[in-house]
Ligand SMILES: [Ca+2]
């Protein structure tokens with residue numbers, strides 16, 4: 001299966017040439033066991049995520065089946081670049097908080113155990129930009145769902161010291177039927193969104209073909 005079919009309208013067009021193998025993760029919205037690969041069904045649809053290295057970049061692609069458009073349907077990508085798994089966000093931890101209306105997205109960086117928006121401005125939003133420090137994003141909306149492609153500079157995946165791996169977590173929100181879906185599952189979390197504040201709950205991620 002090919003990833004998102006972005007045309008060469010911008011810089012991020014190479015992913016269309018990568019034959020992506022199995023998704024790293026398939027989550028059924030509305031399912032009871034979102035961690036199970038290939039678990040399908042549920043009223044909200046399926047989310048598929050891929051992570052692939054290509055030349056000097058790492059690409060994350062997501063396809064989210066969600067036929068109920070809402071500006072605040074979201075995909076939150078959390079990353080602990082050093083893989084040191086602290087119990088609260090540190091300065092090496094990042095969070096891309098993408099909303100379906102992409103202009104409303106926010107990118108956070110950890111600081112002293114909390115997520116900080118750019119310039120410490122709580123009203124900061126991505127607006128018309130589609131890139132930041134070492135990353136670029138593309139999205140596509142369709143009636144049946146939406147897709148997103150995030151291109152990282154490889155540096156994000158080279159921070160971890162030997163024997164450590166960067167750690168990641170994902171969370172999807174669908175407004176109708178309303179639900180939050182996380183990977184990994186956060187068994188001890190009172191709320192699914194608690195996962196976003198706990199790097200020690202995230203999962204080490206190994207990329208093929210790289211350091
Ligand atoms: Ca929705």
Ligand SMILES: [Ca+2]
Pocket residue numbers: 080081082083084085086090092093199
């Ligand atoms: Ca960290």
